[in-house]
Amino acid sequence: MTAPILEVSGLARAFGGIRAVDGVDLRFAEPGIVGLIGPNGAGKTTLFDLITGRQSADSGEIRFEGRRIDGLPVHRRARLGFARTFQECRVLVEESCLDNLLFAAQDQRLGGALGRVFSGRRSAGREALEDAWRLLEMVNLPQFAHRPAGDLSYGQRRLLEIASTLMARPGVLLLDEPAAGVNPSLLNTVHDVLLRVAAERRILLVVVEHNMPFIMSLAAHVVVLHQGRVLEQGSPAAVQNSPRVVEAYLG
Numbered sequence: 001m002t003a004p005i006l007e008v009s010g011l012a013r014a015f016g017g018i019r020a021v022d023g024v025d026l027r028f029a030e031p032g033i034v035g036l037i038g039p040n041g042a043g044k045t046t047l048f049d050l051i052t053g054r055q056s057a058d059s060g061e062i063r064f065e066g067r068r069i070d071g072l073p074v075h076r077r078a079r080l081g082f083a084r085t086f087q088e089c090r091v092l093v094e095e096s097c098l099d100n101l102l103f104a105a106q107d108q109r110l111g112g113a114l115g116r117v118f119s120g121r122r123s124a125g126r127e128a129l130e131d132a133w134r135l136l137e138m139v140n141l142p143q144f145a146h147r148p149a150g151d152l153s154y155g156q157r158r159l160l161e162i163a164s165t166l167m168a169r170p171g172v173l174l175l176d177e178p179a180a181g182v183n184p185s186l187l188n189t190v191h192d193v194l195l196r197v198a199a200e201r202r203i204l205l206v207v208v209e210h211n212m213p214f215i216m217s218l219a220a221h222v223v224v225l226h227q228g229r230v231l232e233q234g235s236p237a238a239v240q241n242s243p244r245v246v247e248a249y250l251g
Ligand SMILES: Nc1ncnc2c1ncn2[C@@H]1O[C@H](COP(=O)(O)OP(=O)(O)OP(=O)(O)O)[C@@H](O)[C@H]1O
Pocket: 015, 018, 019, 020, 038, 039, 040, 041, 042, 043, 044, 045, 046, 047, 087
C-alpha cells in the first residue's frame, strides 16, 4: 500500500487565545482537486501556512508521501514538491509574462525540484523555455508573453500566477482563493485550467474558495473548516446538504 500524498494529524496552531487550527486530521491519498471551504477566520489560510512551513505548528504531524515534513523549512518543503498561491495575487508586474515564468523556474533551480531535473543538463534553459510556453498556452496568455504582467487584467494575473507555480512541477499545489476578484468572464477559464492541471499533471490540488458554485463544480471532495476544526467532509453534494454546514455559514 502506498502512503497518502498528504496527511495531517492532530495539527494545531494558536495565535494568543485564538485557536486558528485546532486539531485537524486530514488524509488525501489520491491526486485530484480538494475544496477547502469555511467562513472567514475558519483557519484555511493558517492550515496552508502550516502545511507549507510558513508558520510552525504548536502540535501535530504533517506527512508528504509518508515522510514527516513538519520540521522542515519552507524551501525544503518546496523542494519536495509543495507550491502555493496567496490570497493576494503575486506577480512581477514590471516583468514580462514569459519572464515571470522563467523567474519562477529559476527560484526552483536554486534548490527546487526543477534543479534536480536540470542539474548537469546543458539544455536547462531551453527546457524551461519550452515549459513556459506550454504553460502560457494552457492559461490562454501566449499573446502576452512579451508584455509586462502589469498589462494583464486581475483574472489574467491569477492565471499567470497559477502557471508560475507549475514551473516547479509540484506534487501538491495549494491555491488560496484563486477565483476571488476574478471577472466573471474569466472564471470559466480559471475553472477549466484547474481541471486541466489536475488531469494532466496528476497532482493534488487543494483549493480554498468562498465562491460556492465555483468550488462545488470543481472539487471531487470538499472539506469544511469551522473555528479551526474539520466540521464536515465528503462529496460536494453531501457537504452542501449537511445541516451542520448550513448552520456554520448562517450562524
Ligand atoms: N499571524 C496571525 N496573528 C494573529 N492571528 C492570526 C494570524 N493569522 C491568522 N490569525 C487568526 O487566526 C484565525 C484564522 O485565520 P485564517 O487567516 O487562517 O482564516 P481563513 O479561514 O483563511 O479566513 P478568510 O476566509 O477570511 O481568509 C483568525 O481568527 C485570524 O484572525
